[in-house]
Amino acid sequence: MRGIWLTCFVALSFFVVSCATLPENVNRPESFAYTDTANTTFGKDVTVKAAAHQGKSGFHLLGNGLDAFVARAVLAHYAERSIDVQYYLYHGDLVGRLFTDQLLKAADRGVRVRLLVDDMDLAGRDLGAVVMDSHPNIQVRIFNPFSRKTGRLTQFVTRMGSVTRRMHNKSYTVDNQVAILGGRNIGNEYFDADPDLAFADLDVMAIGPVVQQVSTAFDLYWNNELAYLATVLRGKPPTEEEVERLRGQLDDYVAQQVDSAYLQALRNSNLAKKIRDERVSYDWGDGDVVYDQPEKILQATDNTETHLAPQMSPYFNNVQDELIIFSPYFVPGKKGTAFLVGLVERGIRVRILTNSLASTDVGLVHSGYAKYRKALLRGGVELYEMNKKLTREQRKEKKGPGGSSKASLHAKSFVFDRQQVFIGSLNLDPRAVVHNTEIGVVIESPKIGEDMAMVFEKVVQESAFRLELVKNANGSEGIRWHGRVDGGEKTFTVDPYTSFWRRFGIGFMGLLPIESQL
Numbered sequence: 001m002r003g004i005w006l007t008c009f010v011a012l013s014f015f016v017v018s019c020a021t022l023p024e025n026v027n028r029p030e031s032f033a034y035t036d037t038a039n040t041t042f043g044k045d046v047t048v049k050a051a052a053h054q055g056k057s058g059f060h061l062l063g064n065g066l067d068a069f070v071a072r073a074v075l076a077h078y079a080e081r082s083i084d085v086q087y088y089l090y091h092g093d094l095v096g097r098l099f100t101d102q103l104l105k106a107a108d109r110g111v112r113v114r115l116l117v118d119d120m121d122l123a124g125r126d127l128g129a130v131v132m133d134s135h136p137n138i139q140v141r142i143f144n145p146f147s148r149k150t151g152r153l154t155q156f157v158t159r160m161g162s163v164t165r166r167m168h169n170k171s172y173t174v175d176n177q178v179a180i181l182g183g184r185n186i187g188n189e190y191f192d193a194d195p196d197l198a199f200a201d202l203d204v205m206a207i208g209p210v211v212q213q214v215s216t217a218f219d220l221y222w223n224n225e226l227a228y229l230a231t232v233l234r235g236k237p238p239t240e241e242e243v244e245r246l247r248g249q250l251d252d253y254v255a256q257q258v259d260s261a262y263l264q265a266l267r268n269s270n271l272a273k274k275i276r277d278e279r280v281s282y283d284w285g286d287g288d289v290v291y292d293q294p295e296k297i298l299q300a301t302d303n304t305e306t307h308l309a310p311q312m313s314p315y316f317n318n319v320q321d322e323l324i325i326f327s328p329y330f331v332p333g334k335k336g337t338a339f340l341v342g343l344v345e346r347g348i349r350v351r352i353l354t355n356s357l358a359s360t361d362v363g364l365v366h367s368g369y370a371k372y373r374k375a376l377l378r379g380g381v382e383l384y385e386m387n388k389k390l391t392r393e394q395r396k397e398k399k400g401p402g403g404s405s406k407a408s409l410h411a412k413s414f415v416f417d418r419q420q421v422f423i424g425s426l427n428l429d430p431r432a433v434v435h436n437t438e439i440g441v442v443i444e445s446p447k448i449g450e451d452m453a454m455v456f457e458k459v460v461q462e463s464a465f466r467l468e469l470v471k472n473a474n475g476s477e478g479i480r481w482h483g484r485v486d487g488g489e490k491t492f493t494v495d496p497y498t499s500f501w502r503r504f505g506i507g508f509m510g511l512l513p514i515e516s517q518l
Contacts, residue, residue, distance in 0.1 A: 022147055023232050030223045031114065031139070033084065033176045033215035040080040042177040045278045046207045057208030058282030059443050061423075061451065065192030066265045068184055068203050069095060073266050074275045075174040076102040082112045084173040084218045088166060088425070089121040091187035092128070098262055099186050100132070101254045104247070107137035114138075116222055118167040119145040123152060129230040131238045131246045140230040141222065143167040144297055148233060164517070165297045167221065168436040170425045171214050179206050179214040181289075181441050182423055183328075183412045190410065193262070197361070200386070200459070202326075202411035204423045207282060210441055213289035217439055224294040285445035290424075292437035301434045308426065308440075309433050315416050315442060322349045324415035324456050328408070330354040331368035331429035331515065332376070341379030349382070353456060353464060356385035356481075357506060358497035359408045365429060367509035374477055377469035384464040387483050388497060407463060412440070415456070418449035430516050465496060 037043045049058060062068040076083055083106055090096060107113045115132065119142045122129065126148070133140035146152050146163055155163050173179040182203030184190040189197045206214075221227060231237050238246075257263055266272055274280045293306035304310055316323070316339075323343060330352065332340060343350050360366045376383055386409045414422040424440015426432050460466065465483035472478045481492040495503055 021149065022145060022228070023235070025225060025228050025232060027232075028141075028227070028229055032219050032223075033173070033212075034082050034112075035176065037081050037175045037177055040175045040177060041078055042075075042080075042175045046177050049282065050208050053208070053284040055209065055286075056284040057206055057210040057287040057443075058284050059287070059441075059445065059448060060205040060280055060282050061448065062180070062182065062203040062205055063201075063455070065190065065198075065201070066261065066269065067271045068180075068182075068201070069098075069191045069262055070265050070269050070272045071180060071203075071205050071275065072099065072172055073102045073262075074272050075172075075178055075180075076106045077266075078276070079106050079111045079174045081175045082114070082173075083175075084114050084116075084171070084215065084222075086116045086167075086169050086171045086218055086221060087186050088118045088168045088170060089185035089187055090117045091121065091185075092125065093188045093193075094257070094260070095188050095191045095193050095262070096186050097250060097253055098257065101250060103138070104132075104135065104250070107135050110137060112137055112139075114218075114222060115140045116143060116167075116218070116227060117141075118143045119163075120166050126230065126234040127238060127242060128246060130234050131243050133230045134238055134243055141227040142230055142233055143221065143224075143228075143294075144226045145228050145233055148235075162297075165435045166437075167226075167294070167297070168425050168432065169217075169221065169291065169439040171218060171439055173211060173214050173218060176215050177207065177211060179211045180204070181206065181214065181425075181439065183410050183425060191262075197406050197408060199408050199410035200463075202413055202423060204441065204443070205280075206287065206441065208284075208287070210287035210289050213287075214439075214441075217289060217291045221294045221437075226294060226297060283445050283447045285443055285448070287444070288442045289439070290422075290442060291439035294437060296437050307433075308438050312414075312422070312426075312442075315414070315420060315422070319343065319348055319416045321417050322415075322453075323351070323417075324453060325350075325352040325354075325428065326409065326411045326413040326456070327352065327428045328355050328360070328410050328412065329362060329365045329369075329427040329429045329432070331365060332372050333430065333515065336428065337372050337375050337379070340376060340381050344380035350380075351382040351384070351456065351460075352376075353384045353386070353409065353460060355409050356388065356465060356497075357495040357502065359386040359388035359406070361408055363502075363506055364509055364514075365431075367506045367512075368429070368515050370506060371510045373467065373479060374469060377467060377479070378477075383467040384460045385467065385481070386459075387463050387465055387485075389485070413452060415449055415452045418453050419446055420444055421448050421452050434516070465492070 103113050129140050180203050183201045188194040189199050290308050290311040292308045296306040340350050357366050388406050421443045426438040465481040468480045481496050
């Protein structure tokens with residue numbers, strides 16, 4: 001009997017794995033970023049601006065959600081040769097549709113658009129992808145796709161170590177002259193358009209030599225074997241009726257948004273006017289684009305030759321006075337905790353801002369972080385956690401149409417001695433460092449370093465809890481959360497705004513041997 005059950009199990013497993021196979025990724029032509037774009041409008045503007053900053057790159061921070069949308073949309077509107085788009089998540093919501101509309105309009109003018117999206121967010125959306133791809137000037141590729149022959153949940157088990165590793169990169173490049181890197185995906189919550197959630201996020205718009213580095217990274221992913229043609233995955237192209245229907249639906253939707261805050265900002269915001277009038281101010285300095293190689297997803301996790309992390313190690317190891325970390329998902333592990341405490345022992349001030357249990361959108365990751373809080377605090381590391389509740393004044397400051405009531409950190413940035421600043425997609429957790437692929441830029445700029453330090457100060461004073469390690473009456477250690485609530489100072493003895501069962505569940509998950517997957 002046992003032999004019969006074993007035979008059935010093996011047969012079933014073979015059937016499930018067989019169903020999860022992918023089609024052959026054939027007829028996938030290579031293409032590369034255009035290099036002859038100096039005569040485009042953006043190319044001429046960059047040439048003039050860069051003349052006084054020989055060999056340096058220019059950087060403009062995008063902290064406001066509306067500005068981040070406007071920058072992408074206006075760049076698309078004035079693109080002349082090419083747009084390269086690479087994102088982990090690409091929602092079909094307000095921001096996603098408005099962004100898609102800008103890409104289509106650029107393609108209608110003859111601009112080549114290459115759209116590379118990770119497959120994590122695309123379940124049931126193959127028709128939209130192939131309709132986009134049917135445009136003669138748009139190519140759509142899906143990175144590390146799930147099989148379309150069986151359910152995704154099943155594949156998380158049968159293809160563990162494959163589909164569980166994702167392309168988390170976020171980059172946007174126009175005419176190979178202007179690029180945007182940072183923490184934002186394409187979706188409402190990243191651009192202040194979600195009424196329930198406001199991500200505090202950060203991008204940087206760059207010109208100069210770093211843009212070619214971004215394009216080089218994009219081409220590596222675009223031409224990689226894991227980048228599947230959208231039509232290959234679906235198995236057939238869309239019909240003319242499907243193309244007309246979906247394009248018509250998008251046109252109608254966009255027409256209804258003519259008075260939305262986003263299209264108004266596209267027409268009238270200060271940043272939109274500055275981009276159109278070539279008056280954007282940039283801070284100039286050396287830039288180093290760092291990224292994982294796409295092969296990282298195919299290789300053993302202990303093979304670090306293709307990893308971004310070793311490229312960042314010198315910046316962390318050479319810090320002398322102060323390290324500031326913005327990391328929404330922060331799981332330092334034993335080695336990371338020892339390293340950060342070691343910095344403090346050398347006299348370096350280490351300050352970290354991450355999400356609280358109430359503000360995080362991924363509780364499982366918080367369970368991996370929470371068990372290191374006491375060790376970090378005991379070692380002198382300064383910890384701050386986001387206060388999920390925005391005040392009325394803060395909601396007004398967000399300027400988004402949704403007036404979101406919950407705040408959550410999503411920016412990923414590291415500030416080294418206020419001289420060098422990393423901005424990108426990298427969180428300090430095992431999933432980002434070991435499993436997924438990431439990209440970012442290290443900027444050599446005391447001006448931006450000071451600006452980011454000031455942002456940190458403002459956030460931790462107005463929108464975060466300061467954690468303190470205390471001795472309880474029974475001699476045990478406890479944590480206190482100090483922050484501003486309703487205009488006054490308040491101290492919590494447990495994770496703010498959480499229930500007993502929420503804390504119990506997170507504590508239980510922290511006991512599970514899953515840290516390497518967080």
